[in-house]
Amino acid sequence: MLADTVIILVKIxxxxxxxxxxxxxxxxxxxxxxxxxxxNRVGPNRANIFGxxxxxxxxxxxxxxxxxxxxxxxxxxxxxxxxxxxxxxxxLHTAAPAIVLFPVLVGFAIIxxxxxxxxxxxxxxxxxxxxxxxxxxxxxxxxxxxxxFLFVFAIASLSVYGGAIAGWSSNNKFSFFGGLRASxxxxxxxxxxxxxxxxIVMIFGTLNLNEIVRAQGDLLFGVLPAWGIFVxxxxxxxxLTAMIAENKRAPFDCxxxxxxxxxGYMTEYSGLKFGILQxxxxxxxxxxxxxxxxxxLGGWQVPYLYGDGFHMPHSxxxxxxxxxxxxxxxxxxxxxxxxxxxLQKIAGGLLVVLGLVYAVMSTTQANGVxxxxxxxxxxxxxxxxxxxxxxxxxxQLMIRWTVPRFxxxxxMQLGWKIMLPAALVNLLITAIILIxxxx
Amino acid sequence: xxxxxxxxxxxVLERSFVxxxxxxxxxxxxHFFHAASGQNYHxxxxxxxxxxxxxxxxxxxxxxxxxxxxxGQHRLMLREDGNVRCVACMCCSTICPANCIxxxxxESDDPSVEKYPASxxxxxxxxxFCGFCVEACPCDAIRMDTGLHVQPFLDxxxxxxxxxxxxxxxxxxxxxxxxxxx
Ligand code: SF4
Ligand code: SF4
Numbered sequence: 026m027l028a029d030t031v032i033i034l035v036k037i038x039x040x041x042x043x044x045x046x047x048x049x050x051x052x053x054x055x056x057x058x059x060x061x062x063x064x065n066r067v068g069p070n071r072a073n074i075f076g077x078x079x080x081x082x083x084x085x086x087x088x089x090x091x092x093x094x095x096x097x098x099x100x101x102x103x104x105x106x107x108x109x110x111x112x113x114x115x116x117l118h119t120a121a122p123a124i125v126l127f128p129v130l131v132g133f134a135i136i137x138x139x140x141x142x143x144x145x146x147x148x149x150x151x152x153x154x155x156x157x158x159x160x161x162x163x164x165x166x167x168x169x170x171x172x173x174f175l176f177v178f179a180i181a182s183l184s185v186y187g188g189a190i191a192g193w194s195s196n197n198k199f200s201f202f203g204g205l206r207a208s209x210x211x212x213x214x215x216x217x218x219x220x221x222x223x224x225i226v227m228i229f230g231t232l233n234l235n236e237i238v239r240a241q242g243d244l245l246f247g248v249l250p251a252w253g254i255f256v257x258x259x260x261x262x263x264x265l266t267a268m269i270a271e272n273k274r275a276p277f278d279c280x281x282x283x284x285x286x287x288x289g290y291m292t293e294y295s296g297l298k299f300g301i302l303q304x305x306x307x308x309x310x311x312x313x314x315x316x317x318x319x320x321x322l323g324g325w326q327v328p329y330l331y332g333d334g335f336h337m338p339h340s341x342x343x344x345x346x347x348x349x350x351x352x353x354x355x356x357x358x359x360x361x362x363x364x365x366x367x368l369q370k371i372a373g374g375l376l377v378v379l380g381l382v383y384a385v386m387s388t389t390q391a392n393g394v395x396x397x398x399x400x401x402x403x404x405x406x407x408x409x410x411x412x413x414x415x416x417x418x419x420x421q422l423m424i425r426w427t428v429p430r431f432x433x434x435x436x437m438q439l440g441w442k443i444m445l446p447a448a449l450v451n452l453l454i455t456a457i458i459l460i461x462x463x464x
Numbered sequence: 465x466x467x468x469x470x471x472x473x474x475x476v477l478e479r480s481f482v483x484x485x486x487x488x489x490x491x492x493x494x495h496f497f498h499a500a501s502g503q504n505y506h507x508x509x510x511x512x513x514x515x516x517x518x519x520x521x522x523x524x525x526x527x528x529x530x531x532x533x534x535x536g537q538h539r540l541m542l543r544e545d546g547n548v549r550c551v552a553c554m555c556c557s558t559i560c561p562a563n564c565i566x567x568x569x570x571e572s573d574d575p576s577v578e579k580y581p582a583s584x585x586x587x588x589x590x591x592x593f594c595g596f597c598v599e600a601c602p603c604d605a606i607r608m609d610t611g612l613h614v615q616p617f618l619d620x621x622x623x624x625x626x627x628x629x630x631x632x633x634x635x636x637x638x639x640x641x642x643x644x645x646x
Contacts, residue, residue: 062499063492067520084525262482427492428485443480 036167045133049308052418054095056307059419060426069094102300110196110293117194122294122301125187128180129309135173136315137235139165139325139407143399147332154239155332165325165407166235174232177316178219181271184309185211188273188280191302192290203289206433207273207280213440214277218267220448221260224455225253225320238324242331250328253321259451261321263444268313269421270436272306276428279436314417315410322413325406334397343387350380535595535608538586540630541637548631549605552579556597556606564590565597584627588614604639 054069061068072093076086087093109118145159163169170176185207192204226232229240243251254261270277281289291302318324329335337343357373397405431439477483521528530536541549552569570582591614597606610633617623 059496062496065495065499065519067522070522423489423492423496424485427488439481 032162032164033167036164040133040136040138040167041130045130045308045311046304048311049304050095050099052307052310052422053098053303054092055418056422056425057094058091059422063423063426072097099300102297105296107296107298108293112196113293114194114196117190118293119298121187121191121194121290122298122305123187124190125184126301126305126308128183128187129305129312132177132180132312133315134167135170135176135234136312136319137166137169137238137324138410139403140235140239141165141169142403143332147399149331149333154242169233169235171233173234174222174226174237177234178215181268181312182211182215184305185271187305188290191294195290195293197293199286199288200290200292202286203280203292206286207290210270210273210277210280210436210440213437214267214270214444217263217440217444217448218271220445220452221257221263221267222320223452224257224260227452227455227459228256234319234324238319238326241323242326250323250326252323252326257321257451257455259447260455261317263448263451264321265313265317266444267440268317269424270440272309272313274306274310274421275425276431277436278430279433282430310418310421311414314414314421317417318410318413322417324413325410327405327409330397330402330405332399332402334394334402336394337386343383347380347383347387350376350383354380530611533609534611535593535598536610537588537612537614537633538591538597538606538608538625538630539610539633539635540584540627541605541607542631542634544636547574547577548580548584548627548634549603549637550581550584550601551577551603551605552581552584553602555600555602559596559600561594561596562587562590562592564588581627584630586625586630587623588625589617589620589623604637 058068068091070088070091072091073086073088074093109115141157141161142164143155143157143159143161145157147155147157149155188207189204192200192202192207195201225237229237231237231240241250241252245251245255249255273280279289281291286292291299294302329337354373354376357369357376543549550567552567554567554569557563557565557567564587566583566585566587567581568583569579572578572580593608595608598608612633
């Protein structure tokens with residue numbers, strides 16, 4: 026009993042402090058750096074310490090590649106004056122940042138970062154699902170809810186109240202507009218978002234997120250992993266769009282559109298309260314990345330990796346694959362198809378490495394099975410989950426710095442006239458395909 | 465006659481935004497990786513794929529290499545005996561378009577030299593770095609080849625560079641005084 030409590034507390038500490046808050050703070054720096062690189066700039070790299078002690082003021086100071094800007098920003102937020110405008114509702118104005126931050130943090134409770142830890146041995150069923158022979162411990166998610174799927178959406182839509190309250194309580198017209206826009210955007214994107222993921226529930230037949238991830242380990246036609254993005258490509262696009270819109274970041278940043286309403290519902294905030302509002306946005310980016318990975322990118326699943334190792338469905342073709350990768354990769358490196366050299370050479374290099382892996386595997390594997398120790402499997406899965414989350418975060422930042430802001434009516438049109446019907450059609454097609462499979 | 469603007473209606477694919485966003489993403493991703501791979505475009509990198517990226521100099525650490533004939537801070541050249549080469553002919557102060565060279569001539573003790581500058585002041589704040597003074601000088605007494613910036617001043621008085629300060633960077637010049645007459 027006590028051990029369980031301690032385990033839960035450790036999980037909460039690690040996941041909230043380690044993943045959500047630290048990575049969220051890190052993202053404030055990453056976003057500045059990434060946007061700089063996209064625009065061919067250098068990005069933040071000037072903050073430095075110990076210059077006076079080590080000699081030449083700037084050259085000998087410690088800069089850590091700009092990472093110290095994090096500390097500088099944090100310190101600035103802490104030391105700034107906290108202003109509550111005249112006529113504002115003091116209680117709500119103070120509570121709003123907490124109301125924004127709370128749901129995004131709570132959302133992390135049900136993200137499964139890896140499969141349950143199986144203490145004893147496990148066996149593999151014919152369909153590659155592994156069954157734990159002894160007790161299995163839930164070590165990699167804070168709570169393993171059977172309705173985790175519903176919990177996500179209940180929590181995700183809560184955070185808009187914070188924005189609306191912040192806008193209303195500030196006693197400022199711009200803030201008020203920001204709050205209004207946030208709520209209307211939420212209302213119009215909640216519907217397609219919910220409908221777009223229903224397809225996932227219909228296909229995998231469960232509301233438990235860990236079970237959904239497990240189900241995504243199946244193979245379609247014997248080769249393709251049954252990830253959500255492969256069985257529900259349209260659903261993936263709609264869901265990602267709706268999630269970004271929920272998070273109120275560009276191209277859906279109307280609620281804080283700087284050029285029209287100063288900073289929307291954040292206008293009247295300063296100091297650490299403003300910092301919390303910003304931070305919760307970045308934490309939400311990570312949350313979106315993890316929920317998209319769980320629902321659509323196979324979560325902790327590595328293709329063809331099951332409880333006891335890799336089970337390759339196409340082992341007979343390994344030497345052929347190796348040859349193919351060598352030829353194509355070598356061609357890309359040596360000759361190239363376009364003038365743009367760098368990317369294709371990297372791609373060529375990756376292909377050659379892949380070919381090498383296949384060549385090695387074709388000699389070591391037996392019937393396409395490459396056994397691995399269970400700890401290795403779990404580590405690989407954990408790493409894959411993190412890699413997927415990092416990729417999705419990167420993609421979201423990329424989208425944010427690529428696409429300009431939609432006009433307000435365009436946002437409404439996209440939500441109601443395009444995404445809602447598309448989500449419904451997607452649902453209908455999924456149902457039509459599923460009916461013969463189940464009857 | 466009002467001009468009629470025909471607007472192309474967006475096709476269905478364009479209205480769905482997806483292909484266009486992917487096109488935009490491919491551009492930004494290309495820039496991202498180029499900038500991420502090499503910090504400085506100007507330095508020749510050892511690896512072929514690093515020769516892309518942003519063009520910014522991190523100023524105090526990487527200083528731009530100036531061209532050889534860059535006109536920097538002035539200096540006054542010296543004779544073999546260490547005295548100033550300038551003969552106070554006033555050519556430079558006459559041609560100076562900014563009127564920023566102020567010379568007071570005095571008679572020299574050396575019998576082979578007629579005059580020397582008792583004071584030679586350049587107002588570096590007024591100077592426009594045109595280089596005319598260097599070209600006007602008949603005896604290679606003033607040069608701008610130090611490659612230095614004139615530093616920023618907090619006090620205007622510090623911007624008046626006197627003769628001795630200008631001679632500090634000076635070197636021996638072996639050019640024949642007044643040009644080669646042979
Ligand atoms: S560089 Fe031009 S402006 Fe400056 S001192 Fe010489 S002549 Fe005058
Ligand atoms: S032109 Fe040359 S020699 Fe004449 S005053 Fe100027 S620096 Fe002296």
